[in-house]
Amino acid sequence: MKTLSFNKYTKKNFLLFLIIHLSLYITGCNPLLSRFLEKAFEETGEIEKVENKIKKPIFEDVELSILWIGHSSFLIQIGDKVFLTDPIFTNSIGMILKRKVEAGLCPSAIDRLDYVLISHPHFDHLSYGSLKNIPKAAKILLPKGGLRYMPNLGFSDYKEILPWTSLNIGGVKITAVPVKHFNGRYGFDNGWLKYDTYTGYVIEYQNKKIFFAGDTGYDAEKFKELGEKFRIDIALIPIAPIEPRDFMKRVHTDPQEALQIFYDTQATIMIPTHHRTFIQGLDSTLTYAEDKLRKLSAENGVEDRVLILKIGEQRIINLEKYKDIITGR
Amino acid sequence: MKNRMNRFCITIVIFWSCIVAIDPALSQDEKKSIDINTTWLKLQTVPNITWTSFPHQTNFAFEWEIAPVIYSFGMAKRNQQLHFFKVTQTERFSGSIEFNTTLQLFMSKAGRSHWGFSGQLLAHLPLIEYGENLGMNLGVARYSNSIITSNYIIAGFSTLFGFFHYNIKYSPSASIWMHSIEFRFF
Numbered sequence: 001m002k003t004l005s006f007n008k009y010t011k012k013n014f015l016l017f018l019i020i021h022l023s024l025y026i027t028g029c030n031p032l033l034s035r036f037l038e039k040a041f042e043e044t045g046e047i048e049k050v051e052n053k054i055k056k057p058i059f060e061d062v063e064l065s066i067l068w069i070g071h072s073s074f075l076i077q078i079g080d081k082v083f084l085t086d087p088i089f090t091n092s093i094g095m096i097l098k099r100k101v102e103a104g105l106c107p108s109a110i111d112r113l114d115y116v117l118i119s120h121p122h123f124d125h126l127s128y129g130s131l132k133n134i135p136k137a138a139k140i141l142l143p144k145g146g147l148r149y150m151p152n153l154g155f156s157d158y159k160e161i162l163p164w165t166s167l168n169i170g171g172v173k174i175t176a177v178p179v180k181h182f183n184g185r186y187g188f189d190n191g192w193l194k195y196d197t198y199t200g201y202v203i204e205y206q207n208k209k210i211f212f213a214g215d216t217g218y219d220a221e222k223f224k225e226l227g228e229k230f231r232i233d234i235a236l237i238p239i240a241p242i243e244p245r246d247f248m249k250r251v252h253t254d255p256q257e258a259l260q261i262f263y264d265t266q267a268t269i270m271i272p273t274h275h276r277t278f279i280q281g282l283d284s285t286l287t288y289a290e291d292k293l294r295k296l297s298a299e300n301g302v303e304d305r306v307l308i309l310k311i312g313e314q315r316i317i318n319l320e321k322y323k324d325i326i327t328g329r
Numbered sequence: 330m331k332n333r334m335n336r337f338c339i340t341i342v343i344f345w346s347c348i349v350a351i352d353p354a355l356s357q358d359e360k361k362s363i364d365i366n367t368t369w370l371k372l373q374t375v376p377n378i379t380w381t382s383f384p385h386q387t388n389f390a391f392e393w394e395i396a397p398v399i400y401s402f403g404m405a406k407r408n409q410q411l412h413f414f415k416v417t418q419t420e421r422f423s424g425s426i427e428f429n430t431t432l433q434l435f436m437s438k439a440g441r442s443h444w445g446f447s448g449q450l451l452a453h454l455p456l457i458e459y460g461e462n463l464g465m466n467l468g469v470a471r472y473s474n475s476i477i478t479s480n481y482i483i484a485g486f487s488t489l490f491g492f493f494h495y496n497i498k499y500s501p502s503a504s505i506w507m508h509s510i511e512f513r514f515f
Contacts, residue, residue, distance in 0.1 A: 185419070
C-alpha cells in the first residue's frame with residue numbers, strides 16, 4: 001500500500017491558497033457577497049407558518065384575482081386564464097438562503113395553469129424544485145436567452161421573448177418589457193451572455209393589463225415609456241432588498257423608487273413584490289421594506305391604491321371601484 | 330528560490346483573478362459596451378483550484394480548462410444541444426457529455442516538472458435538482474505529467490452548482506489511483 005506524503009509546504013500552501021483564492025474570488029466578484037452570506041447563515045429558526053391556506057385558488061370564472069404566494073410568486077386569474085409568476089414553493093433557494101415564511105399556497109392546489117412567467121434565471125425567480133410540482137400543461141415564458149437555464153421539466157412548451165415583442169395566444173397577449181437588472185444565474189455567466197436574460201411582462205386579457213416587473217432597479221426612461229404604451233391596471237413592483245443602498249440601487253428598487261415606477265407607469269393599483277419572504281441583502285428585518293412602503297404611501301396619499309398583501313392572501317379585484325379615486329386619466 | 334517562485338506565481342494568478350472577477354459584478358447597463366467574447370475569454374484565464382493525490386505525493390495546482398465540444402441532453406426542448414466552448418452550468422450539469430482539455434500548474438513539482446496536461450471525455454449525470462445540488466461525473470481521460478502518462482477512468486461527484494468536484498481516477502495499465510478535489514470556475 002503506497003502512502004501519500006504531504007510535505008509541509010504543500011499542506012500550508014493548499015490551505016492558504018484555498019482561503020485566499022476563494023475569498024478573493026468571491027469578494028472580487030462582489031465585495032459585499034461575503035457579508036450577505038454571513039447574514040444568510042445567521043438567519044436561522046423556524047419558518048413562519050401561513051394559516052388557513054387557500055385550497056381552491058382558481059375560480060370557475062372571475063374578473064380578476066391575485067394571490068400572493070410570497071417573494072415574486074403570484075397566482076393571477078383573469079377570466080378563464082391562470083398565470084403564475086416566478087414560482088418559488090421551496091423552503092430554500094440556491095442551497096443557502098432559507099425561507100422565513102412558508103409559501104402561501106400549496107402547488108398541488110393549482111389544478112389548472114395556462115402560463116408561467118419567468119422574469120429571469122436567478123435562484124429566487126427560477127426554482128427547478130418549484131416548477132416540478134405544478135401542472136405541466138402550462139406554457140413557460142422566459143426572456144430571450146433564458147432557455148439556456150431551463151432543464152427538461154416536461155412542460156408543454158417554452159417561449160423566449162425579446163423586450164417589446166409579444167406573444168398572442170387565444171386572446172391573451174403577453175409582452176416582454178425592459179427592466180434594469182443583471183444577467184445569468186451563477187455569477188460568472190453574467191459577463192458573456194448574448195442577450196439580457198431578464199425582463200418584465202405585461203399581461204393583457206379581457207381589457208385588463210397587469211405589469212409584472214420581476215426584479216428591477218429604477219430607470220425613469222424605461223418606466224415612463226411603459227406608461228405611455230400601456231394603460232396599466234395593476235403593477236407588481238419589487239420593493240426590496242434595500243440595504244446597502246449604494247450597491248442595491250443599481251439593480252433593486254426600494255419602496256420610494258417602486259412608488260416612482262407606479263407613478264411613471266400611471267398604473268391604477270400597485271402591489272409590492274420581492275419582500276417579506278427571505279432576508280435579503282442587509283435589510284434589518286423581514287418587514288423592513290413593507291414598513292417603509294406603508295409609511296411612504298400614506299405620506300403620498302396613495303395608500304388606498306397600494307395593496308400590501310399578506311403571504312397567502314387572495315384578492316378579487318374590482319377595477320371599477322378604483323375609477324373614482326384616480327385622477328388624471 | 331522555489332518558495333519565491335511559487336509565491337510569485339500565486340500572487341500573479343490571484344491578482345489576475347481579482348481583476349477579471351470585477352467584470353461580472355457590474356450591472357448589465359454598465360456592461361453594454363463590453364464585448365462578450367472578451368469577457369468570456371478573460372474569465373477562462375481564471376484557473377480552477379485542484380488538489381491531486383499521486384502515488385507518492387499530493388499536489389496543489391491551478392488548472393485551466395477548456396471544453397471545445399459539449400453535448401447537452403438534459404435541457405428543455407427547443408434548446409440547442411451542441412455547444413462549442415461557451416456553456417452554462419445548467420447545460421453542463423443537467424446532463425451532458427463533454428470533451429475538455431486541461432493544463433495544470435502544480436505548485437510543487439509533479440516529478441521533474443510543474444506542468445501537467447489532460448484530455449477528458451466526461452459525462453455529467455444529474456442526481457439532485459438537475460445536477461445543481463448533486464451530480465455524478467463519469468468518464469475517461471489521458472493524463473500526462475512528468476510522473477506518469479497514462480489513461481484513466483474517472484468517477485466522482487459535483488455539488489454546489491458544479492463549483493465543487495471530487496473525482497477518483499484510476500489507471501488500469503499502471504494500477505494507479507488518483508484523487509482530486511476541484512473548485513471549478515467556468
